[in-house]
Amino acid sequence: MVGVKELPLLDRTDAECCTPLALEPLPDADAHVLSERFAALGDPVRLRLVSLLANAEGGAVCVCDLTEPVGRSQGTVSHHLKVLSNAGLVVSEKRGRNMWYSIVPPALEALRAALVTR
Template identity: 50%
Template sequence: MSNLPLLESGCCTPLVREPLGEAQAADLAGVFKALGDPVRLRLLSMIASGSGGEVCVCDLTGAFDVTGPTISHHLKKLREAGLIDGDRRGTWVYYRVVPERLALLSQLLSGATA
C-alpha cells in the first residue's frame, strides 16, 4: 500500500476541487486497475459483505471457476492495492476490507468534502 498523504490522511481534497498530483494519480490508477478485473471485484464484494466483517479464503475459492492459485493471485493484487487485509489462522487466511481505503475512494469520486 502506498504512503501517499492523499491515502493516509483522514480527509483529502476531492477530485473535483483540485487536480491529483503525479504520485497520487499513479497510486490511484493501481487501485482502479485492481478493481478493473471482474474476479477481483467479486472477491472484494464477497469480502466486504461477509458476516462478521471477514471471510476465510476457503469460502472464496469455491465461488469461482478458477484455480486456488489464481484466487490467491487476485487476493494478492487487492492486498497490494490496499483494499483488503488478512491474517493467517492455522492453515487459513481470513480477509477483510480496509474501510478507510474504500471510504477515501468513495469520497474522492463523489466530490464530497470531509
Template identity: 65%
Template sequence: MRELPLLEQPDVQVCCAPLASEVLSEPDAQTLARQFAALADPVRLRLVSLLATAEDGAVCACDLVAPVGKSQPTVSHHLKVLVDAGLATSERRGRNIWYGVVPAALEALRGALATR
C-alpha cells in the same frame, strides 16, 4: 460455532481531494491508479463484494474459490493484488489465510470520485 474476530484494519490515509476540486499530485495519481486498477477486474470486484458482505468480517481464502469459479491459485493471486493495493487485509490462522475488506480504503476511493 465460535465467532471469529474481525481482521485488524490498517490505518488508511485519504490520499487525495476529490478529483473535481483540485489537480492530483503525481503520488496521489499513482496511488489511485493502483487501487482502481486492482478493482478493474471482474473476479476482484466479486471478491471485494464477497469480503464486504461477510457476516464475520473475514472469509477464509478456501471459501472464496467456489463463489468466483476460479482455481485456488488464481483466487490467491487476485487476493494478493487487493491486499497490495490496500483494499483488503489478510491474517494467517493456522494453515488458512483469512481476508477482509478495508472499508476505509473503499470509502477513500469513493471520496476521490465525489464531485463536491
C-alpha cells in the same frame, strides 16, 4: 460465518489519501495511489472478491471459502487477493494453515471520496 473473529485493520491507508478529482487538480502522489487501487478493481473477479469480503458476516473470509463463489481455483483466488492486498484494499491474517481476508474500509472510502463531484 458464526463465531469468526473480525480482523483488525492495519493502518495501511489514509481515508483522506487523495484529493477529490472534481475539486482540484490531482497531485502526482494521489494519482499513483488511486491508479493502483482502481487498477486492482479493474478485474471482474477482484471486484467480486471485494464485494464478497465487504458483505462477509464476521468481517473476514477464508480464501478456501472464496473459490466456489467466484468459480476459480484457490491459487487463482489467492493471486487476485494478493493484487488487492498490494493495492491496500484488503488485509490478510494467517489462521492455522489458512489465510483469512477482510477489506480495508478506509481504502474503499478514499476511492469513493476521490470521485465526489462538486
